[in-house]
Amino acid sequence: MKHNALTRRLAESPLAPVAALPVRFGDAARHNARIARRSAAWLFRSREHVHYTYDLEPLNLEHLAWFVATATGTGVDAVRGYLREVKEDDRLAAVIGATLARSPRRATTDPVVRYGRRLGWYAFVRALRPEFVVETGTNRGLGSVVTAAALLRNGSGTVATVDLDDRAGELIVPPYDAVIEHVTGDSLDFLAGPVARRRPIDLLLVDTGHTPEHERAELDAATPLLAPGAVVLATKSYCWPELQRWAERQQREFLYFHEKPRDHWYPGVGIGASFPALVRA
Numbered sequence: 716m717k718h719n720a721l722t723r724r725l726a727e728s729p730l731a732p733v734a735a736l737p738v739r740f741g742d743a744a745r746h747n748a749r750i751a752r753r754s755a756a757w758l759f760r761s762r763e764h765v766h767y768t769y770d771l772e773p774l775n776l777e778h779l780a781w782f783v784a785t786a787t788g789t790g791v792d793a794v795r796g797y798l799r800e801v802k803e804d805d806r807l808a809a810v811i812g813a814t815l816a817r818s819p820r821r822a823t824t825d826p827v828v829r830y831g832r833r834l835g836w837y838a839f840v841r842a843l844r845p846e847f848v849v850e851t852g853t854n855r856g857l858g859s860v861v862t863a864a865a866l867l868r869n870g871s872g873t874v875a876t877v878d879l880d881d882r883a884g885e886l887i888v889p890p891y892d893a894v895i896e897h898v899t900g901d902s903l904d905f906l907a908g909p910v911a912r913r914r915p916i917d918l919l920l921v922d923t924g925h926t927p928e929h930e931r932a933e934l935d936a937a938t939p940l941l942a943p944g945a946v947v948l949a950t951k952s953y954c955w956p957e958l959q960r961w962a963e964r965q966q967r968e969f970l971y972f973h974e975k976p977r978d979h980w981y982p983g984v985g986i987g988a989s990f991p992a993l994v995r996a
């Protein structure tokens with residue numbers, strides 16, 4: 716690219732910030748206008764008012780495949796296959812869609828099935844073949860049934876999930892409920908109780924998202940319950956460092972994937988993953 720003498724002198728002069736202001740303003744305004752357009756479309760298209768669901772951008776899905784492949788030591792092509800498998804699971808989508816459509820909260824529910832980061836959870840379960848998965852924070856049960864679908868495909872394994880809210884778990888219906896144990900209560904009591912201690916935890920999904928102190932307490936409570944080689948995933952790693960600090964204390968690895976929601980104003984959350992230490996040169 717050629718610059719003429721005037722633009723060159725301007726770029727190197729003390730007036731450069733003033734000259735750049737319209738361009739900078741235009742960049743920021745275009746970005747914010749894009750978000751405003753998406754927000755307006757979403758206000759008409761969606762009825763959700765909390766725990767938003769969305770699909771992920773295609774390139775973001777490819778990043779997710781590499782993330783799961785790296786954290787589990789699985790070939791990326793196999794992980795891409797797991798992501799395809801869950802997206803093409805018509806029975807799972809039909810069961811979730813039908814349950815959402817008759818939910819008592821259907822007035823603020825979209826009867827459309829969008830998994831977001833839970834596609835990654837599915838791929839973790841398929842790649843690791845855990846016998847025992849624990850999820851803290853059930854909410855409606857979307858992550859629980861996605862996990863159960865992967866366990867059913869694996870042919871073995873169960874998931875235990877806990878939530879404070881006594882309305883949680885409405886999506887936990889047949890056939891997925893056969894491999895899900897849903898408990899109502901506080902996650903710390905649950906981790907101290909018999910359900911979570913039934914056998915070593917192979918995969919822990921930390922998703923109460925309450926406070927960093929609570930997440931730290933969950934990780935500390937779960938540490939003696941983990942199987943050797945267990946993988947721990949936490950959603951809130953994008954806003955506090957509890958999982959990465961725990962991983963360092965436990966001499967484990969840590970990686971983070973951030974969601975890029977498609978056609979949504981919401982900036983997304985993510986998956987923090989802690990897995991056993993790699994052998995380093």
Ligand SMILES: C[S@@+](CC[C@H](N)C(=O)[O-])C[C@H]1O[C@@H](n2cnc3c(N)ncnc32)[C@H](O)[C@@H]1O
Binds near residue numbers: 880923
């Ligand atoms: C982000 S949502 C969970 C989403 C769910 N895992 C999914 O895949 O859709 C967080 C949930 O954690 C629950 N929660 C918050 N604090 C909790 C606690 N101390 N013990 C148990 N559940 C808690 C909330 O009631 C809420 O339903």
